Amino acid sequence: MSTDTSKSKHSRSQEAFLQASEDVQNLLRSVLRDEREVMHLKRRPEIHQKILEHVKRIVR
Amino acid sequence: MILEKLIVENFRQFRGRQEIVLSDLRDRNVTLIHGENGFGKSALLNSLLWGFYGHDGLTADVAHKERIIHEGTAARSKDPENTAATVTIIFRHEGIKYTLTRVLSLAQQLVDSRKTLLSLEILRDGQTLTERMPQPKIQSMMPDGISQFLFFNGERIDHLAMEESADQVTDAIQQMLGLKVLRSTVEDLRHQNVRGKLRSDLRDCTSDEKAALIDEQTRLDDQIASLTEKKTLTHNNLAAHEDELEKINAKLEANRVAHELQARRDALEHQQKDLGEREATLTKRLTQLIAEDGYTLFADSLVVRGREIMARLRAENKIPARVLNSFLYELLERSRCICKRHLDEGTEERIAVEELLTIAGDQHFNNAVGALDNALGVIEGVSQRTRENLQELNRERLGIRGDIIVIGEQLEEIHQKLGSKEDEEVHKLEDTRHKLQLHRDEAITEMGRIDGKVAELSGQSEALRDQIQRLEDNEEAARRAQRRLDAVEEGIQKLEQILQFEIEDLRPILNEEINRHFKQIIDRGYWAELSESFVLSIRKNVAIQDEEEDLILDVAQSTGQRQVTSLVFIASLVSLARKRAEIPTILKGLTGAEYPMVMDSPFGQLSTRFRTGVAKWIPDLAPQVVIFASSTQYEGAVADVLRDTKKIGKRYYLRYHGPHLQTDAKQDLSIEGKMFEQYIESTEEFTEIMEVEL
Numbered sequence: 001m002s003t004d005t006s007k008s009k010h011s012r013s014q015e016a017f018l019q020a021s022e023d024v025q026n027l028l029r030s031v032l033r034d035e036r037e038v039m040h041l042k043r044r045p046e047i048h049q050k051i052l053e054h055v056k057r058i059v060r
Numbered sequence: 061m062i063l064e065k066l067i068v069e070n071f072r073q074f075r076g077r078q079e080i081v082l083s084d085l086r087d088r089n090v091t092l093i094h095g096e097n098g099f100g101k102s103a104l105l106n107s108l109l110w111g112f113y114g115h116d117g118l119t120a121d122v123a124h125k126e127r128i129i130h131e132g133t134a135a136r137s138k139d140p141e142n143t144a145a146t147v148t149i150i151f152r153h154e155g156i157k158y159t160l161t162r163v164l165s166l167a168q169q170l171v172d173s174r175k176t177l178l179s180l181e182i183l184r185d186g187q188t189l190t191e192r193m194p195q196p197k198i199q200s201m202m203p204d205g206i207s208q209f210l211f212f213n214g215e216r217i218d219h220l221a222m223e224e225s226a227d228q229v230t231d232a233i234q235q236m237l238g239l240k241v242l243r244s245t246v247e248d249l250r251h252q253n254v255r256g257k258l259r260s261d262l263r264d265c266t267s268d269e270k271a272a273l274i275d276e277q278t279r280l281d282d283q284i285a286s287l288t289e290k291k292t293l294t295h296n297n298l299a300a301h302e303d304e305l306e307k308i309n310a311k312l313e314a315n316r317v318a319h320e321l322q323a324r325r326d327a328l329e330h331q332q333k334d335l336g337e338r339e340a341t342l343t344k345r346l347t348q349l350i351a352e353d354g355y356t357l358f359a360d361s362l363v364v365r366g367r368e369i370m371a372r373l374r375a376e377n378k379i380p381a382r383v384l385n386s387f388l389y390e391l392l393e394r395s396r397c398i399c400k401r402h403l404d405e406g407t408e409e410r411i412a413v414e415e416l417l418t419i420a421g422d423q424h425f426n427n428a429v430g431a432l433d434n435a436l437g438v439i440e441g442v443s444q445r446t447r448e449n450l451q452e453l454n455r456e457r458l459g460i461r462g463d464i465i466v467i468g469e470q471l472e473e474i475h476q477k478l479g480s481k482e483d484e485e486v487h488k489l490e491d492t493r494h495k496l497q498l499h500r501d502e503a504i505t506e507m508g509r510i511d512g513k514v515a516e517l518s519g520q521s522e523a524l525r526d527q528i529q530r531l532e533d534n535e536e537a538a539r540r541a542q543r544r545l546d547a548v549e550e551g552i553q554k555l556e557q558i559l560q561f562e563i564e565d566l567r568p569i570l571n572e573e574i575n576r577h578f579k580q581i582i583d584r585g586y587w588a589e590l591s592e593s594f595v596l597s598i599r600k601n602v603a604i605q606d607e608e609e610d611l612i613l614d615v616a617q618s619t620g621q622r623q624v625t626s627l628v629f630i631a632s633l634v635s636l637a638r639k640r641a642e643i644p645t646i647l648k649g650l651t652g653a654e655y656p657m658v659m660d661s662p663f664g665q666l667s668t669r670f671r672t673g674v675a676k677w678i679p680d681l682a683p684q685v686v687i688f689a690s691s692t693q694y695e696g697a698v699a700d701v702l703r704d705t706k707k708i709g710k711r712y713y714l715r716y717h718g719p720h721l722q723t724d725a726k727q728d729l730s731i732e733g734k735m736f737e738q739y740i741e742s743t744e745e746f747t748e749i750m751e752v753e754l
Contacts, residue, residue, distance in 0.1 A: 013561040013646040020554045023547050028245075028554065032647075035245045040199035048253035055258065059544045 023059050030054040061202060062684050063108075063656050064157075067148040068749075070130040071110070072103040075746035080104075082656075082686060083709025084152075090679050090707045091686045093749075094694065095714035096725035096738065100747035101688040102213065104714070105660045109211055111147035111162050113204050114195075115174040119213070120303050126173040128164050132744045140166035153201050154653070157183040160198065202655065205235040206637075209630045210655050214662035218622035220629060222337070226594040229629070233563055233570070236633040237640060238650045242559040249552050252285075258548055262541035270531045277524040284517050291510045298503040301496050308493045314723065317483040318490075325474045330619055332467045335460050342457045349449055356443035357450075363443075366436050370429075379429045381421025388417050525549065558646055566636075567592070569643060573632035580680065581624060581673035588625050596625050620666045624674060627662065631681045638683070656684035663693045672697045679707035691726050703732070711752040717742035 010018065017025065031051050038044040067079040082091045095101040102121065109117035110128070118125050127134075129145040137143035143166040150159050159181040168175055180194035191197045202210070209232060219225055220232070234240045248254060256278070263274045312322035373379040391413055395403045403410040478490040529546065533539045571590055578588040586600045598621055636643065640652040662678065663671045675698040678685060689698070702708060713729055717740045721727060729738045731752055 011561070011644050011646065012565060013558040016554060016557050016561060017646060020550060021547075023543075024550045024554060027547055028551050031245055031249070031551070032241065035241050035248065039241050039244060040196050040203060042195075042199075047248055048251055051248060051254050052257060055254075055544050055548060059547045060540065 026058050027054055030058070061151055061153045061653070061655050063149065063151045063658075063686070065148075065150040066104075066108065066111075067146075068104070068107045069146040069148075070133050070143070071107050071128065071145045071147055073100045073130065073745060073747045074103065074107070074749070075130045075133060075744075078747075078749040080712055080749055081710060082684065084684065085709045086683065088707055088709030089682075089684050090702070090705075091684075091710040091712075092702070092708050093686065093688045093712045093714065094691065094729055094731070094738070094752075095688055096690050096716070096722065098722045098725065099714040099716040099738070101660050101690070101714065103747070104749075105211055105213070105658060105688065107147050108149065108658060109207060111149045111160055112198055112202065113207065114162065114176050114178070117204060117207065120299055121213075121216075121306065123307070126169070128173055129166055129169055130746065132746065134166055134169070137166050140170065145169075159183070160194070201653075203235065203240070205240060206655070209236060209633060211658045212630075213660040214623060214627065215660075215664035217626040217630065218619050220626035221596040221622035225596075229590070229594045229596060230563055232630075232633060233566060234559075236637050237566060237643075238645075238647065239559060239562055241647065242555055242562070246552055246555050246559070249548050249555070255545070255548050255552075256281075258541065258545045262538065262545055265535055265541060266533055266538040267531070270528060270533070273524055273528050273531070277521055277528065280517050280521040280524065284514055284521065287510050287514050287517070291507055291514075294503050294506050294510070298500060298507070301500040301503065305493065305496050305500065308489055308496065312478070312486065312489050312493070315483070315486055315489070317481060318478055318486045319723075321474050321478055325471060328467050328471055328474075332464060332471070334619065335464050335467070339457060339460045339464065342453055342460065346450070346453050346457065349446065349453065353442055353446040356439050356446050359439050359443060363436050363439055366432070370433065370436075378419055379421075380426045381419070383416055383420040385417055385420040385422055388413055388420055562645060563594075566643070567594075570632055570636060573635055574628055577628045577631050577635075577677065577680075578625075580677040581628070581670065588628055590629070596629055598625055620670055623664070623666060624670050627674065627681075631657070634682050654683045656686060657682040658686040660688040661690070661693060662687055663689060663698055668697060672701045675701040676705060678702070679705050690724075691729055692724065695730070699731075713738055713750050713752055715740065715748045715750050716745075717747070718745040719743060 017028070020028070031054055034047060034050050034054075038047055062084050063082045064084055065079060065081050067077060068074045069077045080091070080093070083089060093101065093104065095104075102119070106118050106122055109119065115125060129143065133143060144163050146161060146163045148159065148161045150157070152158070161179050161181075163177045164173060178194045180191040180197055182189045182191060220229060234243055259274055259278060263271045266274070309322065309326060312318040313326065315322075370379065391397055392403060392410070395410075397403055397409060397413065401409045403413055475490065475494065478486055479494070481487055481490070529542070533542060567590055574588050574590060578586075582598075586598055588596065588598050590596055634655055634657060638652050638654045640650050642652070663674060666674060678687065711731070713731075713736055715736075715738050716725075719741065721739050721741075725739065727737070727739045729736045736750070736752065
């Protein structure tokens, strides 16, 4: 079902994000923050460990 | 980013130190570099890519990538530690000036040419600072993913406008407009070290039944990952085969014995490709026509039967209904006729009125009779038109198919002739070419097979995930592990949805930009468009007799038209990247950045009409434009139009020293009536960069 966002102040992707559960929203915010710091690096061995730590911290 | 100066020293065919000062003036933003084929245009383009990204940045068509240092210089060297290739690029980015230097010594080249020394100096407020991590800094200014859209060979970008390139088009949008982080986050969440680890945590504390399902799902996902990897490998092999084929073609064309036949084959293969595209467009239109109106072709007997029934009912005075049953029910309800007679149960009068009900109908019934009449007429009309259109399209398609078969036979004939030539070199080249073609065909088939298998396994994996989620756990540890895994799965789905929305919402903005650029090149009535399925196409309006609205048709594109469409698309991305901060996105803090565009042979495959259009428009492509062109690509209309734009700020030519001059190259270059010597006979091959001063 498509969502009518014509009257909404949010874009479709913002609406989609806000429809996620609170845990998932927090998880994605944290992971994206880390990803943006390392996005230009070819080798980034710690990113997976950092994501796991975010999952364990946020989802209890 | 604005490039100010490029210095190459012993890089590939450039012997000694050579330099180019690029025009950084906004009103004269074009730097034009003349160079015949084989004189070093591609090497110069690659010097920029090597400078920024090292070995990995070199384009696929560079032969012997491990030999970076000028061959003669390397061969004569007695001091490998102090013999080196160096590329220095001085550029400005967001108001700061940088000097990048990449060096490869001969000693290092002999061990591993991938390992180079890179330094990046920053000049700020009169002070020079050295960047501690130069490569990541360069990546942050200009990620290597976008470099393919900024530094490219104009003759090799036409694939972007092919139907099968929708993935590459969306990838380009993601790369250029900063959405790549969403894609890499999805990949990291899916990674064995993240999702795999969480699955394994759940498996260790859940029921045997659920553990078995998790094992099965892991097995499926491993298969999908391995197939995806195989597809990437096959895709890379395909690209390598294509490059090899091009080199073989070039060698055959340069060979005196094979030249004529190879040139003919090249022309035929282009024709075959264009016809294939036209056939695909026609097949698409046929499919659409059949899907929308094809049913009418099978409705003929139904229409006849419908008409018969209608005629019979009319003859029996049953349609249209002359008496409304609502009126009769009202009389029966009141038990009194309009003639004042009583209609009591069992009376002769009541029975007479009840009998009238068998031929009566209501208003809806009469409306339905009218609609049915109309529908039968419409179906007949549509059926007739559909039949005619199908015949016409099919005739056209069969004609194209026939042409393709004829071309196929001619190509086979050329293959037979070249394969049986007595010249040993031609024979070998033709044999290698044939093998490469077979490898290429195998790779294409393999990729299709992998796609089908991945789709099937993904469906099975998703079904298993639902099944696993439905199985309730008793232990808290297992429930928590399931919640964590669910959060990651939901996060992946959400990010994929967000990425799709972001790209879809960018499409109309991008289309406005594409249209703005395209209008500057081509006639009215045509426009370029990125379709909903992210296929780049040229479209046109066709007026249809007796119809109020024009029909919009995809234009079957030639290689040259695809080159223009791809160029327009890239230019549109570069211009959107510049104003990225003004375009809404879910990602915070995306800033705009300006980039130069460096193009080898942008006029290569274009017809005269397109050449002048592109030449006129090319200064508007990007804030800074660097063009490499051979004399055949440049002379004539392109030269006149580019001169008239008054946008050429700097101009150079490549002077080649070598034992032979290539067949299509000229000894002297003529610019604005002045002659420049661009070939000097020499036993050693090397190229000098010369500034043109008019």
